Structure formats: structure tokens, C-alpha cells
Amino acid sequence: DVKVTQSSRYLVKRTGEKVFLECVQDMDHENMFWYRQDPGLGLRLIYFSYDVKMKEKGDIPEGYSVSREKKERFSLILESASTNQTSMYLCASSLSPWAESSYEQYFGPGTRLTVT
């Protein structure tokens, strides 16, 4: 089974702090994604990566950056956390873009981030 892990389930940070959310997958997937989930808004794509050191902006990249130095690891960075970034953050991975099953995404358990 594919396993996607996230470094923390719950995180509390102060406004202005730099925050790192880590995600690791163990199935050699090419694609990795970061979403945020808010009540009534569903999942919104922040960034995704289709290869090491490659990244693409999603729908709401403002205030975030990402890093993918190794294939299995995809980090989300909040350069200066703000209260409106309080949310659930979900990481996902999927096979290479050229596989028919590439759209099937596997999700981690999520990190609930609170910025005070």
C-alpha cells in the first residue's frame, strides 16, 4: 500500500514564524501535491511538483513556497505565518504524469495548523 506521511498532525505557531510542513511518500511517485482544506471551501491546490526540483503553482500559492530536493519528500513552507493560514494542510502523491492512473492521488493524514 502507498503510504504518505506528514511530519505533524497538529501544529501551533505564532504570527510571523517560518513554518515547515514535511511530507514523505514511499511508493516512488513522481507527482506530489499540497492542498489546504477549509470548511465549505473543499480542497484547494497550493503547489504541486512533478519531479525533483520542479514545482508548479496551484490555485492559491500566495504566502507559500515549496521544496522538493528528493523524490520522496515535498515540503511546504510558510515564510511568515499569518492567522489566515490557519487551516488543515493535506499532502498527496500520484504516479508519473504519463500513467493512466496518474490522477489517482494518495493522501497523508493531514496537518492541522493553528497560527495565533
Next chain:
Amino acid sequence: AQSVTQLGSHVSVSEGALVLLRCNYSSSVPPYLFWYVQYPNQGLQLLLKYTTGATLVKGINGFEAEFKKSETSFHLTKPSAHMSDAAEYFCAVSGGTALIFGKGTTLSVSS
């Protein structure tokens, strides 16, 4: 551009009753369609998917969905609800490299 609309943010059923969660999509290309389930404080788990072929798709936990191209719909059903089905359900359509998700429907099941 692709989009997904889930009709009803909250659906309530009694245990043993039919579950029907509605999903309509918009896509300029043949879509791949997915239903995911999220239990409290957990990530999303794939319930079922439609890529090509048979339009009636069976998934885990007794759920199924039917792709209707003429209606641009992919509604999720289960003949008999169980208490353990209480969760949030997300419909998604393929869009570029990523998935486009609906806003979710919370299913409540009462005894």
C-alpha cells in the same frame, strides 16, 4: 476549464436508508472522475474512480457511482446506510496534472 459541483453540503439519512450524494462536473475533455471519503481527523481515502469503460463503477464499503455523460453527472450511491458511513465525501475531476475537488458533502447517519 474543469469544475465540480456537489449539490448539498449536508445530507442526513437514517440507518438502512438509501444514500445519494450528487456530483456534477464540467470538463472540456473526457474526464476521469473520483469520489473520496474523509473520516474525522483523517486524510482522504479513495472510494472509487471512473477512467474509461464501464460507466457503473463499484467501490469500497458498498458504494457505487454511475458516469452519465449526457447529464455530466457522477452521483454516489449506497443502497443501505450504516452508521460508519458518516463522513465527508468529495467528488473530483481530472484537470491538467492535478484533481479539481468539489466543496464536499457531509453525510450524517442517524439510528
